[in-house]
Amino acid sequence: IKNENIDMLQFLTLDLLPAKNGEEPTMQFLLEVVDILTNYVRKTFDRSTKVLDFHHPHQLLEGMEGFNLELSDQPESLEQILVDCRDTLKYGVRTGHPRFFNQLSTGLDIIGLAGEWLTSTANTNMFTYEIAPVFVLMEQLTLKKMREIIGWPDGEGDGIFSPGGAISNMYSVMTARYKFFPEVKTKGMTAAPRLVLFTSEHSHYSIKKASAALGFGTENLILLSTDERGRVIPADLEAKVIDAKARGCVPMFVNATAGSTVYGAFDPIHEIADICEKYNMWLHVDGAWGGGLLMSRKHRHKLSGVERANSVTWNPHKMMGVPLQCSAILVRERGVLSGCNSMCAGYLFQPDKQYDVSYDTGDKAIQCGRHVDIFKFWLMWKAKVCAHISPNNCLIFILYLCVFPDREGYQMVFEGEPQHTNVCFWYLPPGIRDMPDGQERRDRLHKVAPKIKALMMESGTTMVGYQPQGDKVNFFRMVISNPAATRSDIDFLTDEIERLGHDL
Amino acid sequence: IKNENIDMLQFLTLDLLPAKNGEEPTMQFLLEVVDILTNYVRKTFDRSTKVLDFHHPHQLLEGMEGFNLELSDQPESLEQILVDCRDTLKYGVRTGHPRFFNQLSTGLDIIGLAGEWLTSTANTNMFTYEIAPVFVLMEQLTLKKMREIIGWPDGEGDGIFSPGGAISNMYSVMTARYKFFPEVKTKGMTAAPRLVLFTSEHSHYSIKKASAALGFGTENLILLSTDERGRVIPADLEAKVIDAKARGCVPMFVNATAGSTVYGAFDPIHEIADICEKYNMWLHVDGAWGGGLLMSRKHRHKLSGVERANSVTWNPHKMMGVPLQCSAILVRERGVLSGCNSMCAGYLFQPDKQYDVSYDTGDKAIQCGRHVDIFKFWLMWKAKVCAHISPNNCLIFILYLCVFPDREGYQMVFEGEPQHTNVCFWYLPPGIRDMPDGQERRDRLHKVAPKIKALMMESGTTMVGYQPQGDKVNFFRMVISNPAATRSDIDFLTDEIERLGHDL
DSSP states (O other): OOOTTOOGGGOOGGGSTTSTTOHHHHHHHHHHHHHHHHHHHHHHTOTTSOSBOOOOHHHHHHOBTTBOOSOOSSOOOHHHHHHHHHHHHHTSBOTTSTTEESSSSOOOOHHHHHHHHHHHHHOOOTTOTTTOHHHHHHHHHHHHHHHHHHTOGGGOSEEEEESSHHHHHHHHHHHHHHHHOTTHHHHOGGGSOOEEEEEETTSOTHHHHHHHHTTSOGGGEEEEOBOTTSOBOHHHHHHHHHHHHHTTOEEEEEEEEBSOTTTOOBOOHHHHHHHHHHHTOEEEEEETTGGGGGGOTTTGGGGTTGGGOSEEEEOTTSTTOOOSOOEEEEESSTTHHHHHHOOOOTTTOOTTOSSOGGGOGGGGSSOSSOOOOHHHHHHHHHHHHHHHHSTHHHHHHHHHHTTGGGSTTEEESSSSOOSSSOEEEEEOOHHHHTSOSSHHHHHHHHHHHHHHHHHHHHHTSOEEEEEEETTEEEEEEEOOOOTTOOHHHHHHHHHHHHHHHTTO | OOOTTOOGGGOOGGGSTTSTTOHHHHHHHHHHHHHHHHHHHHHHTOTTSOSBOOOOHHHHHHOBTTBOOSOOSSOOOHHHHHHHHHHHHHTSBOTTSTTEESSSSOOOOHHHHHHHHHHHHHOOOTTOTTTOHHHHHHHHHHHHHHHHHHTOGGGOSEEEEESSHHHHHHHHHHHHHHHHOTTHHHHOGGGSOOEEEEEETTSOTHHHHHHHHTTSOGGGEEEEOBOTTSOBOHHHHHHHHHHHHHTTOEEEEEEEEBSOTTTOOBOOHHHHHHHHHHTTOEEEEEETTGGGGGGOTTTGGGGTTGGGOSEEEEOTTSTTOOOSOOEEEEESSTTHHHHHHOOOOTTTOOTTOSSOGGGOGGGGSSOSSOOOOHHHHHHHHHHHHHHHHSTHHHHHHHHHHTTGGGSTTEEESSSSOOSSSOEEEEEOOHHHHTSOSSHHHHHHHHHHHHHHHHHHHHHTSOEEEEEEETTEEEEEEEOOOOTTOOHHHHHHHHHHHHHHHTTO
């Protein structure tokens, strides 16, 4: 693709389309950009490149050679714009690198990438069929397929793609409220009794964000105790429901997590669903992370009972490797999502259009304009079908990772095989291994993971996350969702941890 | 770029990276995709191509020759994936076409497009500096610049890019509530008195969506009367504030619109700010559409007083031509946005990182993962600077459009020069022109715009929006935000309206 005859120096921004005779400079500029991007893609999969080239904020702010983040008053040349593109990638993090284990969303899927490039080029908006006919239909078909996979009869129900799992979870709480207390839409929360919500102490913090934002208050979100593996204890839910009722509250909503953020735990959905039915509560399953297992014949039993949920969050941008972002909220009962959110804006949702306006799906969103998140996912599905976007490839590593306990210096945070690809462990440098249990050992161990992580980022060779949880001091959470990662990459990570942490 | 030797038929999806020897097929596949995309870009600016090739939902669902939206169980070849890409664009709408006047977001900026391609390739997440160091800093610098332009001293304050203007407006209501009643975050809306919000009857429906979602209730959103140009009448605001107080409510929030969706009206911010100060209410300016005028020396006076706002919504993806989506919520007081939303999730926002964690800005969002919306905007700013992303080029057309009233068969919806590039008018076919005023004429006129629009979409030559407003029957709202549109494109639109509507 590199055309040596191209010399962007001769062109200015104003020479690009829609300028007269702008076609040639435009094509040349875009091909130069693509050259930068394809080189980046190439290197992303090349283990000899680093995952990142770390700099502190003040270093980047002061400016690196030739790369200045400041917005000046002088327009830059196209040549400099290309340099800016190159440098932006250079000082970023290669989230698709086989040794990037830092988040639940990793990898760089080529079909998904192509889909996202096309989406940007189409540059349209999901609110109406009028301006996004193909994408709107793709969304409807894909959501229906997802509902079929969940197990709702004939894939019936409703849903929408939203800007991430936190917003999808927020939709679930809003929709539940509308189902039980539709008058809140017009009269506000004061029209309802004191409502309480339930979620695991291991659940994602977005449920708490939703409680605050939607006017429930975080104190009315009751945290459920979990077993040692991070799964909700159903008896604790029932006890807390009974207690809330005794205090005059109305239990309305339960979130069951399918694949918790840190432990990768799956709450027992059937037992939770029984309690929800008994006490007439909305059951939401947050499968942002674990939803992908529904595509796997071998692993979908972990979400057994999900078909009993009233709503489900499922983020294809996590385990299924779709580029960021791609998150769906799926609702079992038709009509409640649009009932909850529709406002019938006259300038967008004209009832007198020439086509079937039931395809103008934008009014069920809390957004107005909505980014096209469906195409990349649809395209990946077309290209690979369930079998290949299923997480089987990643889950086989778990068996290997479970060898950790036998490796010197590693201690698992909980015993037994993880339920998802999350593997949580402490690395104990030799100086700590023989210390007696106690506060001093805990204090020292708490500092190990942050120190190793800091050194790791500075050397730029790999990345893995850490955090404390409950009464447990900082531990590593390794997570695999990148199909590019192999066993040797995991070996590399553990070798790095030992290299960097041995003398701590 | 077209390499005639490329034959994708020989490759399968599984041959792409991370497959062994996947580099060559990957590069070839991506270049084929780019070939499709650059052709699309070329045609977008070519007036001999149509804006759209309209099909009804059932037609697309039944499948067009070679294009099937259904998700089957058989993986498709890479060749078919390329066909799918081509067809997805073929049956879509060219929102960048110079004759697309349908939405507030139009145009296809080449620098912005390059920025979006890069963003997809980087495929990262805005929540932490750790995995988006460059983008996080770009966001901070750009938001500061925007606050300086608003006129807040030293650009101080806070802000975040959000998934669209509706969410930005929702942030403003949440932030206001937290400022006055921080206990709502923990205790819910029942901890606050009965709160009321105010906004123009011409304002965007997202304020109503926010009232419903956040637990205020749409009945507690009080609509303000406007003058004949769609601008809020300040005396009406004060009267309604006094009335609300008399009813025992607490007036908390006023939204002033800077550039209304249909009329393009600018509410008088100074007079509204005076009332907000007098009654201790939060002033939000919804400049989603009109915010771009702040970049124009000649037009920024229309937002005079914006520096007195407590928060501002400003969508660079509208008048400034940034690809979708790019919307900022800006808050004058530092700390209140993060106070409102932060939940300090331990697995993301570890306090013991090696860098200055004040750069981990994700916790002030209601989202967890957040799409990188900043880079394309930053890059466009770098390339063009204010002068060139200002809307001057578009606004000069207004003068021309004001000629409409003198053209036979056109009637303006309101008199005088529009405040923004929105031009609202009725086209009256000859058969209606001489009818006496009255219900019959109104009924017939109400049907004209939808009919013309339907014919227009079927012929695919141009697109313009229509809607009723208040007691006014359906009228066209023409809007210019596409720098590619010229005077001849406007002539083309009016000719088309006459051609299609003459005999109605």
